[in-house]
Amino acid sequence: MPRPPTRRPVATVWPFRPTVRYGGQVARALRTETVGGIIMLTATVAALVWANTPWESSYTDLQTYEISPHWLHLGHMDVQHWASGGLLAVFFYIAGLELREELAHGELRDVRDAALPVIAATAGVVVPALIFLVVSAGEPDAARGWAVPTATDIAFALAVLAVTFSTCPAPLRAFLLTLAVVDDLIAITIIALFYTDELRVAPLVIGVVLIAAYGVLQSRDVRSPWIYVPLAVLGWYFVQRSGIHATVAGVALGMLTNSKETPDERPTNAERTDHALRPFSAGFCVPVFAFLSAGVGLSASQLGAVFGDRVALGVIAGLVIGKFVGVFGGAWTAVRLGLATLGEDLYWREIAGVAMLAGVGFTVSLLIGGLAYTDPSQFERVTTAVLIASILASAAATVVFRRRVRQRARLD
Template structure:
């Protein structure tokens, strides 16, 4: 007989229950759903009579004097602090791909890498072409260049149940390379000031972290404070602190142990991925995605060439860039498609690459400080991400049916 659970408040989850929640958050579909629910909650609140309370929450300043971080509201903490954990996970995934995955073999890596590079360049060019002449348009060229790892993998997992492993690896590698390019763009083009002294401190701390990882040191009680200090100094230097996150992730050791214990990368991923998927990304989405969706606001999006550039870049630029880059890589002999992949499935992933969301919203916030312009850009990212998800879903559902018919016994 199952044990009854007491309904006493406050609810105190057991270790077993907490472990089950954490394990669920490691699944791509659950993380994507949590992020989607956070986005929907933000949109509902921002379009309710209590919108002022939502705006007040976004801009609630929490910046203890002793931290010496300047004025930071909750929205800035989410984009600069919580997203650093998200990018740390992206760095871990890139390290894994370089060590054990698709990027280990240059010929296997060529397909997603060339596709990712073309999928960054073409959306930027389309954005610039559509928004040319608009005030401040040049600031936003990088907004449609990024693919959201969590959301894209969640859509793929839900809509393509018979997805071949190489297709998922193609999307993961594409998105990870995409994020690496995005974080490089943030460091190079969205740094308004640079203070060399804190930057040197951050670099030295990251170097110490890398040295300890290379020596096989395993204590999280050392790595935790090191990572926080590195984040602090990089933030103080003027470079966006998410750069520290991806650097630390890439430097975390994935060297296997002779006693078969989990690697440092595996242990860290196991601990931080639920936190990233269940807290960091949803909180960022909740504090960033709350935009007005009435007729006037939507009309403003479709008459603003900057917002239209974002939509065109994500929907057209991403599809043509990713698919075209993959096709050119195969035609030029740089890569092979593989026996398990089909061009129609690559087309579906190319559409799915138009789901910008997390990184696009982050870059949008860095590019446009004017609240009205940022809101139009945010709405454009949400519209493009929704349409890209729907288009990819149609393609993947057809592929599911096709594979089912092909696998069915004849006669």
């Protein structure tokens, strides 16, 4: 069944307040995947340009500039760590809201409808990991990065889909969105289980209690942000102190945000929060993280090192080949075995395009790469591999979608 239209609160705009009017227009633009993807791409290009100029050392100095007041007891936190642990927590909070929306009103509320994207997403995690392990076998500490090619970047993938397939049918977009949301949930579970080196129980218990209190208040439809913001920030802080990556707290808080319809048709807490935070996430959090993570050298020797490194080659193969084989093969197998059905207005050629697009790992792949490899040179090669794979996956998907646009135009 198609998802009912999401209600959004309408902001009052006063004619004598042009800054409010233009600010509202900017916020509305940032709620679209295309604009958010373009800003993230611009930030990535800016980082690459800066990192390949004579002032490359100043870029590194910015990444490693430490901001860690001793009274926070968060250890050594530089700017790059604040971006991955703090700003990305907002991005994953939005992902948690989307997952809650899918469970309440979207594809995941019905088992038969959910089966196709869930099975495709699961296979799209397993197959890239296996390909990575095969390609990188024998390299020292290679196995730590098995999860790098398992993630799909929601913002980037939806932006490419919106630009290249303007006549995209709603079921295909819903399939990609659900696939990416389930993929993110699996990725955040992997981060919590496999990339936690030291667990501190006391801060974790406090963080869980604070997040649970947030959930209880949400279930009772308390609506004041003055209660939720302190609870969310403190929950994030104690989860970060526990040794578990704080993006886990972001997903948990998002999933606990109330999305239940109200009798008077007021916007739900989930809708209000999404409306407020999505522009901040798309316009600031994700671009800043991309800017601080994507600045790698692109000289001939540096690119040669990437293609001579089996770990980096494993990342490229996992994202470009593994994601396609996993997502498309998982969907096809599920339909053939009768575990799922191919919905109305969904076609295998378009599913193939989405499977290629799933190889755009970018944001979450860079995050996992930073957790897996602490050696700067190895992380730089992995980052370059993620960028190369994302470009290849986007290009392949673009070819498929542009052909489908022409085919649909002829049929119309």
